[in-house]
Amino acid sequence: MGKYTIGIDYGTLSGRAVLVDVADGREVASSEFKYPHAVMDEALPSGRKLGVDWALQHPQDYLDVLYHTIPEVLRESGADAEDIVGVGIDFTACTVLPVKKDGTPLCFLPEYQDEPNAYVKLWKHHAAQNKANRINETAEKRGEKWLARYGGKISSEWLFAKIWQILDESPEVYAAMDRFIEAADWIVWQLTGVETRNSCTAGYKALWHKRGGYPPREYFAALDPRLEHVVQEKLGTEILPLGSRAGGLTPEIAEKTGLVPGTAVAVGNVDAHVCVPAVKICGAGKVLAIMGTSTCHMLLSEQEQAVPGICGYVEDGILPGFYGYEAGQSCVGDHFAWFVKNCVPESYVEQAQKEGLDIQVYLQKLAGKQKAGESGLLALDWWNGNRSVLVDVDLTGMMLGMTLQTKPEEMYRALVEATAFGTRTIIENFEKNGVPVDEFYAAGGIAEKSPFMMQIYADIIRKPIRISGSKQGSALGAAIFGAVAAGSEAGGYDSIFEAAEKMGKLKDVVYMPNEDETKTYDLLYAEYTRLHDYFGRGGNNVMKTLKRIKKEHEG
Ligand SMILES: Nc1ncnc2c1ncn2[C@@H]1O[C@H](COP(=O)(O)OP(=O)(O)O)[C@@H](O)[C@H]1O
Ligand SMILES: O=C(CO)[C@H](O)[C@H](O)COP(=O)(O)O
Incomplete structure (x- = not known):
């Protein structure tokens, strides 16, 4: 009888579960549940308006993912629940929420339902930039050594900017929360009844270090005296390494999902990092880009090297024995989604419908007839700020020509x-700063759906691109970690490397750079870099001026 694990990938708009065969990673069944509240960036369910740059979610949606997708993959596969040996989850990060000590989210309590700061702050919540600025300035002033691990600047997406925003704007919410927790850890808590914290989100998003722990309390006190004990009071300090077993499934969740109580559950992981073993990457020098709403770039190295402008590097942060480097673009597919929603004429939508094509596929069909440079256009990809290498959410988009x-x-x-x-x-x-990049891999919705984009990427980055063999690379990665949490005695694996080797997948296709296109793109890239540095490194601060004026209008 085969053994299976379930991996659940919590994305920006939906949760996707896959049930896979532990022997070879074969996907037997999958299911998706779209979050009913999606991203709340304009108003709360009560109608209360949100400010500029807010992005919230509702934790009930995450629970509903479990109740819908797990029964569905069990039904679709016909697998016996006894043969499901492990469950792994991954989440967007730093998607964080305030909860009571029994795990109840504050926004579930009637007194906080109309309070924006009681909800989940989604990774792309950018309304705490003023806090991130002070976090950076204070760290620089005090000569905090950890700052270099985060490329010299932390982002407003990270945990301490978000919790400080709560303290500043809604001290009563801050006082009422017993824990501030990554959604990745919260959902594992709901599955197992045990609160755990994973080393991946703690390392990348909360300034935690395997040997040094969190920054000292004197640093937090220098930010705001009320934050002096934030770590002890709100976070918890017991951090478990990736691949550990967080606990067993509770009888209540087992009953609601159809699984067996006690089934091994892996500690939480991040949607980007979890995908690395899913494409069989087990060593240094290979960038994996997980391309969806945003893109995260993951890279392993045996060397510890400070790289300016990256999100950070964490020892064992992706796979044990390596420094895991992360960089990213906070807006990739979001550009295209914005464009089709706002800038495509009715006649195009009608024609796409007539041809039975998704509007993006239709636009790609038309754009694919052109050569590099033929349109005379050049854009800066900052519709949601710039995560790497400028680390500045106040930058905005631009199109020229x-x-x-x-x-x-x-x-x-x-x-x-x-x-x-x-x-x-x-x-x-990365290359300039001593972290070599030999190969490029891509996963995520865009890598899966768009050969057009993958070819443009190969032409622009001048490297062959290998593609994840699974449509759900992150969910497969979570299932792989689920197999490691189960261990070999239960039918899983004892090492993530062995599990990756057996369960990871790559497609046969490789996108090769086209020499003619690369030559033109080199010229365009030189112009892009000029604009990038001009608008992004202080040559012209017009984007910030415009944003400030806009904010004044919004009061
Ligand atoms: N045919 C397509 N080609 C390229 N991109 C697409 C296509 N259809 C949807 N997208 C983009 O994919 C993104 C979602 O990526 P996906 O990986 O599915 O989700 P997530 O990032 O939330 O995990 C959207 O931002 C959307 O613009
Ligand atoms: O910060 C992250 C990883 O470190 C987020 O999880 C990520 O940017 C969101 O990813 P997606 O594009 O899949 O929604």
């Missing part, structure tokens, strides 16, 4: 190219 002849498919292609230039900037930044 438009004329009365410019077509929607050309603008769409320019946005795709801009995101690829952003990726090339990240690769070159």
Whole structure:
């Protein structure tokens, strides 16, 4: 009888579960549940308006993912629950929420339902930038050594900026929360009844270090005296390494999902990092880009090297025995989603429908007929700020070269190219700073759906691109960690490397750079870099001025 594990990938808009065969990673069944509340960036369910740069979620949606997708993959596969030996989950990060000590989210309590700071702050909640600035300035002033691990600057997406925002704006919420916890750890807590913290989110998003722990309390006190004991009071300090077993499934969750009580559950993981073993990466020098709403770039190295402008590096943060480096672009597919929602004429939508094509596929069909540089357009990919290498959410988007002849498919292609230039900037930044990049892999919705984009990326970054063999790379990665949490005695594996070797997958296709296109793209990339540095490194702060004026209008 085969043994199986279930991996659940909590993305920005939905949760996706896969049930896979432990022997070879074969996907037997899958299921998706779209979050009913999606991303709340304008108002709470009560109608209460949110400010600029807010992005919240509702934790009930995460529980509903379990109740819908697990029974569905069990039904679809026909697998016996006794043969499901482990469950692993991954989540967007730093997606964080305030909870009571029994795990109840504050936003479930009637007194906080109309309080924005009681909800989950999604990874792309950018309304704590003023806090991130002070976190950086204070760290620099005090000569905090950890700052270099985070590329010299931490982002407003990270944990301490978010919790400080709560303290500052809603001290009563801060006082009422017993824990501030990553959604990854919270959902594992709901599955097992045990509160655990995973080393991945703690390391990348909460400044934690395997040997040194968190920054000292004097640092937090220098930020705000009320934060002096934030770690002890709100976070908890017992951090478990990736691949550990967090606990066994509770009888209540087992009953609601159809699984067996006590089934091994892995400690939480991050949607990007978890994907590395899913594409069989087990060593240094291979960048994996997980390309969806945003892109995260993961890279292993045997060397510890400070790299400016990256999100950070964490020892054992992706796989044991390596320094795991992370960089990213906080907006990639989000550009394209924004474009089709706001900038495509009715006639295009109708034609796409007539041809039975998704509107993005239709635009790609038209844009694919063009050559590099043919549109005369060049864009900066900062519709949601810049995560790497500038680490500045106050930067905004820009497109240059438009004329009365410019077509929607050309603008769409320019946005795709801009995101690829952003990726090339990240690769070159690693290489320049002593972390070699030999190969490039891609996973995520975009790598899966769009050969058009993958070819443009290969042409722009000048490297062959290998693609994840699973449509759900992150969910497969979570299932792989589920197999390690189960261990070999239960039918899983004792090492993540062995599990990756057996269960990881790559497609046969490799996108090769096309020499003619790369030559033109080199010219465009030089112009992109000029604009990138001009608008992004202080040559012209017009984007910030415009944002400030906009904020004044919004009060
Ligand atoms: N045919 C397509 N080609 C390229 N990108 C697409 C296509 N369809 C949807 N997308 C983009 O994929 C992104 C979602 O990626 P996905 O990996 O599925 O989700 P997530 O990032 O939430 O995990 C959206 O931002 C959307 O613009
Ligand atoms: O910060 C992250 C990883 O470190 C987020 O999880 C990520 O950017 C969100 O990913 P997705 O594009 O899949 O929604």
